Amino acid sequence: MSRNNESFHSGFITIIGRPNVGKSSLMNAMIGEKIAIVSNRPQTTRSRIMGVLTHDEYQMVFLDTPGIHEPKTRLGEYMMHSVRDAMDGMDCILTILDVSHITDSDIRIASELKEKKVPAILALNKIDLVTPENILSATARMADLGYDEIIPVSAKTKSGLDDLVSCLRKHLPQGPRYFPDDMITDQPERILCAEIIREKALRHLRDEVPHGIGVEMVKIEAINDRLTEINATIYCEREAHKGIIIGKHGSMLQTIGSEARSDIEKLLDTHVNLRLWVKIRPDWRNNASDLKNLGYDSR
Ligand SMILES: Nc1nc2c(ncn2[C@@H]2O[C@H](COP(=O)(O)OP(=O)(O)OP(=O)(O)O)[C@@H](O)[C@H]2O)c(=O)[nH]1
Ligand SMILES: [Mg+2]
Incomplete structure (x- = not known):
């Protein structure tokens, strides 16, 4: 077990995307516990929700966020504040798209986020709903956006999840254990x-x-x-x-x-x-x- 600080990698990974693309489902799947609720209604997640994945060699602190949308109520404004807050001081951006339904606003969100100066990973979620050809063409369509990596996944079948976790691990800086090993969320x-x-x-x-x-x-x-x-x-x-x-x-x-x-x-x-x-x-x-x-x- 490697416990010395030099080989330990850690960081805050903010999960961003349009409503309903599967951000919360993916975070839950990576951690292996249901931390954030999930539904087929857009705008299910209303606040920033922390989920922690701790391993002998790394600790990933995920910040699941509300889906990005044009707010129409004060609650909506609060939700969009939560997204901005979660971007503060992050070490890595994980942008999620629903590969079965990519919209112009996905592309806009994905390209704006890439402006940030931290590693950015794009996960194409819900690959269980499309053909391998669809995945290839979506990957090609996103290639120009400048993401460090594009990973096809399914939160539902767990396909590609290991690849996503190893890719995130590769991009995390050396760092401390921010939270105790047995802590998986900050939600009371x-x-x-x-x-x-x-x-x-x-x-x-x-x-x-x-x-x-x-x-x-x-x-x-x-x-x-x-x-x-x-x-x-x-x-x-x-x-x-x-x-x-x-x-x-x-x-x-x-x-x-x-x-x-x-x-x-x-x-x-x-x-x-x-x-x-x-x-x-x-x-x-x-x-x-x-x-x-x-x-x-x-x-
Ligand atoms: N088929 C399929 N459905 C998925 C997958 N991931 C998530 N879903 C479904 O997509 C819907 C939305 O999932 P959520 O995880 O709530 O999506 P979200 O991006 O967190 O949504 P907001 O919190 O509203 O922004 C739910 O019905 C999930 O069951 C997947 O990989 N495949
Ligand atoms: Mg959610």
């Missing part, structure tokens, strides 16, 4: 639990409802070694949305609650009593104090 338990609830809501709700959802942990209390009690409130923006979230005879809320409980039980390794409420906060995504209460500290 209460945030992880709130995010799991939001993920289940995103999974089951349609149309415009998911974007207006925020989850507040009201209580998380270890009753004993085997039981945790959690009370949480799901906020939405309209009366009609509240009805949809609760569902017929409470069926939707029950589905969200039981899926969330099962994941939270695995996370906490205890039984969980989960109680959910649904409340309306009109336009909370534009209200500074609501944003703060829901963990999106606006500036």
Whole structure:
């Protein structure tokens, strides 16, 4: 085991890209744990989320970020702030594209990012959805952007992940262990639990409802070694949305609650009593104090 400082490499790798390209999925896949929630809705990730991958010879500190978009609310502005914050002092940029759906805005983001003076890696994600010819033509199309490496991957099948990790390792500078070996994220338990609830809501709700959802942990209390009690409130923006979230005879809320409980039980390794409420906060995504209460500290 090499523990001396000279052969140890480490650094902060900021993961950037358009919404829904698979940034959070890729970070989770590289670390081998579910740290950031994932959904097929754009703008799932709302804050910078740290994930740490520690090996005998390196430590990669990934910063998963919200998908880059034109903000329309204060929440959106906060999200784009989080992206800029995560770029501060990074050692490497990891730009992600969805190879099955490359848009002009992908190309714009990818070329602007390359202006930075740190190594830049481009991962073409979702290769499981396209043919080898598509991968080759996408790689050729991106070749001019000036990235140090272009790596085809699939967060879903894990194909190409080892190549991506070794490529990142190659570009990391010598450095210290920033975090203890057993630390995989900086997200506190209460945030992880709130995010799991939001993920289940995103999974089951349609149309415009998911974007207006925020989850507040009201209580998380270890009753004993085997039981945790959690009370949480799901906020939405309209009366009609509240009805949809609760569902017929409470069926939707029950589905969200039981899926969330099962994941939270695995996370906490205890039984969980989960109680959910649904409340309306009109336009909370534009209200500074609501944003703060829901963990999106606006500036
Ligand atoms: N087929 C396939 N689907 C993938 C892959 N990676 C991610 N997905 C799916 O793509 C969707 C978006 O994934 P996320 O990881 O939430 O994407 P993101 O870039 O973090 O999205 P935002 O947080 O909204 O910016 C989800 O439905 C994932 O299951 C992949 O390699 N292959
Ligand atoms: Mg994400």
